[in-house]
Amino acid sequence: MSLPDRFSLLVLGQGTTGLDVVSWALRHRGDRVDSITVYGGGSSSPTEKTRSLEASGVEFVYGTELVQGSYDVCVASPGISEFSEFFGSARAASVQIMGEPEFTWRLSPQRWCGITGTNGKTTTTSLTQHLLRSSGMAASAVGNIGMTAISAVDSRSQGDWLVAELSSYQLATTCELHPRVSVLLNITPDHLAWHRSHDNYARAKISLFKNMDKDDLAIVDVEDDGINAYRDQIFVSGRRVLSVSFEDPGTADAAFVRDGVLTVRLADDETSLVSAGELKIFGHHNVINALAASAAALACGATAVGVREGLKVFAPLEHRVEPCGELDGVRYVNDSKATNTDAVLKALTAFPQDRVILLLGGHDKGTPLDEFAEQVAAQVGAVVCFGEARERFRHALEETEGASDIDIAVASDLCDAVDVARSLAGRGDVVLLSPACSSFDEFTGFEERGRRFKAYLQELREHAAEVEMD
The missing domain is CATH 3.40.50.720 (NAD(P)-binding Rossmann-like Domain)
Incomplete structure (x- = not known):
C-alpha cells in the first residue's frame, strides 16, 4: 500500500x-x-x-x-x-x-542497501559506504548507525545510495521495504523481551529479504548456525542469494578467501581484492564483514579498484575491537559494543596468538552462559568479572571444566576491573574489554563505557609519566 x-x-x-x-x-x-x-x-x-x-x-x-x-x-x-x-x-x-x-523507503525507494545481523552491522554498514565512496559513488550511511534515513531523504543526490543499518526492531513491522542489495550477517539470541521469542527475532531479521527477487542480491553468512537454521526461508526459488564463508562455497554468487585473498564472485565472474593480512580490522568475524561489504559494494556498482583501495585503509570503528595503545608493554583493546556473548567470541578471534585478559560484566542480560564459559576458558589467560553481572559470570566460569587453568577475578566496576587486569597481565598480553553485557548498571550506554575505559587508561599513562619524572 x-x-x-x-x-x-x-x-x-x-x-x-x-x-x-x-x-x-x-x-x-x-x-x-x-x-x-x-x-x-x-x-x-x-x-x-x-x-x-x-x-x-x-x-x-x-x-x-x-x-x-x-x-x-x-x-x-x-x-x-x-x-x-x-x-x-x-x-x-x-x-x-x-x-x-x-516510511522513508516509501518516500524514496531507489538505491537502498540494507544491512542487518545480531553483530557486525555498524562495521559492515560503515565499510560498505566507505567502499562505495572509494569508487567515486555517492553514498550515505543511515538507520541504526546514527543518522535516521528520514533525515537524509530530502537531501539525497541523484544516484545516492542509502546504506541502511537495520535493527530487528526496525524490520519487525516492514511490509514493502525492498532494498536492491541486502546483507544478513548472523542471528544469535538477542532482544527477546521486545520480540517475545527467538523465532520472532530471527524472522524479523530475515524479513529484510522478503521482497527481493532474482534482480536483487541477498548476501548471507553461510557459516552462521543461526542463519542456517532458517535456510529454507532464505534460499527460496526466485531469489538471488550470495553465500559468504571463509572457504569457497562453490556457488555462482559467493564471497570467500582463496589463498589468503578476499574474493567475490558475482554470476560466476570473480574479482580478487586484497589479502586478509592487509585489512586493518582484525579477527575472523571482520574478514566475514569485509567479504560481505565488498560483495554489497560491487553489487551496487563499486569498482574493483575502489574496493581494493577502500579495504586497505578502513580502520576499526570506536568501541569495536578498537586498539587503545599500550601501558607497561600490555596492549589494551576497547570492544565495549560487545553487549552479547556471541560478539565476545567473535572478538577473541582477533587474538589467536595472544594471551588475553578478558573484562566481562555490566548489566546482566540473563543469557545462558555454560557453552560461552567453556569457549572463553579455552581461549583466554584470565578473566576479570565486574559490575552487576560479575558473580553470575564468575560462577559460570568456575563451574566450567578446564577453567582451573585460567585466572578468574572479580571487580566492583570498570576502572577497578582495569586495575585488577593490570595485576594479572604481563608484557605482550592483551587486556580486552568485551563485556557480553549492556552497560546500564554503571553507564548510559556502551559508548560512555568505552570512552571511560579509554579515559582511565590515559589517566594511568599520565600518572606513570609523572612518577617517572619525579
Whole structure:
C-alpha cells in the first residue's frame, strides 16, 4: 500500500527517531502532510524540543499509551514493541502503521542497501559506504548507525545510495521495504523481551529479504548456525542469494578467501581484492564483514579498484575491537559494543596468538552462559568479572571444566576491573574489554563505557609519566 498523496500523521515516541520524522513532516506540511500528532508514551513529558515543535503546530500527547482519534499513517519508533498495548492502540487508530525505515523507503525507494545481523552491522554498514565512496559513488550511511534515513531523504543526490543499518526492531513491522542489495550477517539470541521469542527475532531479521527477487542480491553468512537454521526461508526459488564463508562455497554468487585473498564472485565472474593480512580490522568475524561489504559494494556498482583501495585503509570503528595503545608493554583493546556473548567470541578471534585478559560484566542480560564459559576458558589467560553481572559470570566460569587453568577475578566496576587486569597481565598480553553485557548498571550506554575505559587508561599513562619524572 503506497502512502497517500496527503495524509494525517501519527508518530509514536518522542526520541530521536520520532522527532526526526516530525521534522520531515513539518517541512512537508501543506503539500504531503495535513496534521502531525505525537504520542510520547506513558512516561513522556514536555521537553524544550517538544515545546518548540508544539509552537510550530505539532500536537503532543504526553503520559499515555492509549491512542485516540484516527490517522492515515502512523510511524512507530523502534523502541516500541509491536506486541505492546501502545503499538496495538496506534494500529487500531491508523489506516497504516510502520517503522521509520519503511516510511522513508516509501518516500524514496531507489538505491537502498540494507544491512542487518545480531553483530557486525555498524562495521559492515560503515565499510560498505566507505567502499562505495572509494569508487567515486555517492553514498550515505543511515538507520541504526546514527543518522535516521528520514533525515537524509530530502537531501539525497541523484544516484545516492542509502546504506541502511537495520535493527530487528526496525524490520519487525516492514511490509514493502525492498532494498536492491541486502546483507544478513548472523542471528544469535538477542532482544527477546521486545520480540517475545527467538523465532520472532530471527524472522524479523530475515524479513529484510522478503521482497527481493532474482534482480536483487541477498548476501548471507553461510557459516552462521543461526542463519542456517532458517535456510529454507532464505534460499527460496526466485531469489538471488550470495553465500559468504571463509572457504569457497562453490556457488555462482559467493564471497570467500582463496589463498589468503578476499574474493567475490558475482554470476560466476570473480574479482580478487586484497589479502586478509592487509585489512586493518582484525579477527575472523571482520574478514566475514569485509567479504560481505565488498560483495554489497560491487553489487551496487563499486569498482574493483575502489574496493581494493577502500579495504586497505578502513580502520576499526570506536568501541569495536578498537586498539587503545599500550601501558607497561600490555596492549589494551576497547570492544565495549560487545553487549552479547556471541560478539565476545567473535572478538577473541582477533587474538589467536595472544594471551588475553578478558573484562566481562555490566548489566546482566540473563543469557545462558555454560557453552560461552567453556569457549572463553579455552581461549583466554584470565578473566576479570565486574559490575552487576560479575558473580553470575564468575560462577559460570568456575563451574566450567578446564577453567582451573585460567585466572578468574572479580571487580566492583570498570576502572577497578582495569586495575585488577593490570595485576594479572604481563608484557605482550592483551587486556580486552568485551563485556557480553549492556552497560546500564554503571553507564548510559556502551559508548560512555568505552570512552571511560579509554579515559582511565590515559589517566594511568599520565600518572606513570609523572612518577617517572619525579
